[in-house]
Amino acid sequence: GSKWTYTGLEGKYDWPKKHPYCGGVSQSPIDIRNELLQYDPTLRPVEVRGYSNCTEPLTLINNGHSVKMSLPSTMYISSLPHRYSAAQLHLHWGSTDHLGGSEHTINGKQYPAEMHVVHFNSDKYSNLSTAVDKADGLAVLGVFIDVGAFNPVFDHILSHLGSVRYRDQVVQIPAFNIFNLLPERLDEFYRYDGSLTTPPCYPSVLWTVFRNPVRISQEQLLSLQTVLYSTYVNEPISLKMNQNYRHPQETNERHVVVSFRD
Numbered sequence: 001g002s003k004w005t006y007t008g009l010e011g012k013y014d015w016p017k018k019h020p021y022c023g024g025v026s027q028s029p030i031d032i033r034n035e036l037l038q039y040d041p042t043l044r045p046v047e048v049r050g051y052s053n054c055t056e057p058l059t060l061i062n063n064g065h066s067v068k069m070s071l072p073s074t075m076y077i078s079s080l081p082h083r084y085s086a087a088q089l090h091l092h093w094g095s096t097d098h099l100g101g102s103e104h105t106i107n108g109k110q111y112p113a114e115m116h117v118v119h120f121n122s123d124k125y126s127n128l129s130t131a132v133d134k135a136d137g138l139a140v141l142g143v144f145i146d147v148g149a150f151n152p153v154f155d156h157i158l159s160h161l162g163s164v165r166y167r168d169q170v171v172q173i174p175a176f177n178i179f180n181l182l183p184e185r186l187d188e189f190y191r192y193d194g195s196l197t198t199p200p201c202y203p204s205v206l207w208t209v210f211r212n213p214v215r216i217s218q219e220q221l222l223s224l225q226t227v228l229y230s231t232y233v234n235e236p237i238s239l240k241m242n243q244n245y246r247h248p249q250e251t252n253e254r255h256v257v258v259s260f261r262d
């Protein structure tokens with residue numbers, strides 16, 4: 001069940017008690033430090049298909065842990081050894097008291113937020129749930145979110161947060177060009193073998209974290225940090241949904257391949 005939380009009882013330091021994989025050796029996120037990097041000139045730029053011509057209405061849900069948007073499997077990553085079809089995207093963020101909210105960090109630097117676009121290996125598995133616990137099951141694109149100018153593309157999502165304020169609330173949002181959520185330079189990224197960053201923490205994710213952040217305005221970030229609750233609408237005690245990021249995990253024997261020298 002999803003009784004787990006990020007703080008307090010059942011918090012992220014207790015996850016391994018009920019979810020043994022969370023205590024594994026290939027966990028995510030990690031702090032992407034220079035001494036871990038291995039430049040790999042053979043890494044191909046990330047290529048995605050079907051991101052720009054998404055016509056179906058998209059469903060946004062507050063699942064108590066994040067705000068998650070369903071994605072059609074007509075969207076996929078075409079630059080990996082298998083086709084990885086899109087399933088969902090969601091966000092991680094901090095709070096008004098703690099600006100940092102990204103899961104991955106770069107040499108200790110935590111960004112205000114991070115977007116994850118979750119894909120599953122549709123060459124081998126029929127859906128996300130059957131792929132989620134397989135070693136080659138998932139590929140997640142990580143995009144750092146920083147503060148800057150108002151971002152009209154992210155507002156396709158952020159303008160609807162008020163409709164999914166409480167856990168299990170759902171809203172349909174009009175289709176938009178999802179490609180424009182991605183940062184510049186899809187050829188500049190870090191890549192490593194890791195896991196889901198939430199229970200059950202299966203070590204099933206090929207992580208691609210882009211070098212360049214996207215930017216949203218201070219006001220857009222504030223709404224992400226303050227609008228959502230992790231509790232149900234009728235719960236007597238409501239809990240804000242914020243600081244929904246896992247701390248960096250041990251890299252152990254892993255290294256990170258990187259597609260750029262600088």
Ligand SMILES: NS(=O)(=O)c1c(F)c(F)c(S(=O)(=O)CCO)c(N[C@H]2CCc3ccccc32)c1F
Pocket residue numbers: 002063065066068090116118128129132140195196197198199200
């Ligand atoms: N940061 S992350 O990309 O690792 C990641 C999340 F951060 C996250 F919140 C979720 S979730 O499904 O919205 C909530 C947890 O169930 C998932 N969904 C995964 C985790 C559990 C599960 C089970 C079936 C299908 C998808 C997922 C996730 F892969």
Ligand SMILES: [Zn+2]
Pocket residue numbers: 090091092116197
């Ligand atoms: Zn995530």
